[in-house]
Amino acid sequence: MLELSDVTKTFTKGGMTRKVLNGVNAVFMPGDAVGILGRNGAGKSTLIRIMAGVEHPTTGRVRRQMSISWPMGYDGAVHNALSGADNARFIARIYDRPVDWVESFVKEFSEIDDQFRQPVKTYSAGMRARLIFALSMAVDFDCYLIDEVIAAGDARFAERCRQALLARRSRSALILVSHQMDTVRSLCTHAAVLTEGRLKFHEDLDQAFTEYEHL
Helix, strand or coil: CEEEEEEEEEECCCEEEEEEEEEEEECCCCCCCEEECCCCCHHHHHHHHHHCCCCCCCCEEEEECCCCCCCCCCCCHCCCHHHHHHHHHHHHHHHHCCHHHHHHHHHHCCCCCCHHEEEEHCCHHHHHHHHHHHHHCCCCCEEEEEHHHHCCCHHHHHHHHHHHHHHHCCEEEEEEEEEHHHHHHHHECCCCCCCEEEEECCCCCCHHHHHHHHC
């Protein structure tokens, strides 16, 4: 279970305070597939980083009782000075996975070929996204956090990512933050809309899309 209780997040810049999240409450269980829709700047990425523990809420509580991935699409998931291969070996050791298997899997899935042994700081944005996604798929998490990453690369690779996530959906929770309704529909069974710092859940995807379109 992943539970958010009255989660609030504020940022202060130049003497001005902005409340991005305002009392968010949510519970996610293994097998849930939830899309979180929100306009640019609504706080989607902040919310998913808080779920992962990359950021902390200003107030409120996050309770994690299942293993949770880093946000796919989050640059902090890799070490820039290391190669893709070194990152794969590092992840394997952290999560106690077979090192050679993880390295081989990540190289094959990411399709970054010769660059796999070059420093990540030399990668394009699309290559970084492919590497981060492949690293995530190399570990069996109870909950996968997805931040628009499947839009990276060409249509064929995006479809490969979608199929990999659908395969995991049968045994793991998926939480996808997006502003693309087609992406949410292709992966999720339920949706929520993030607006004015609050999260409203809908059992029916079309109801969520209708609300989102009228924001």
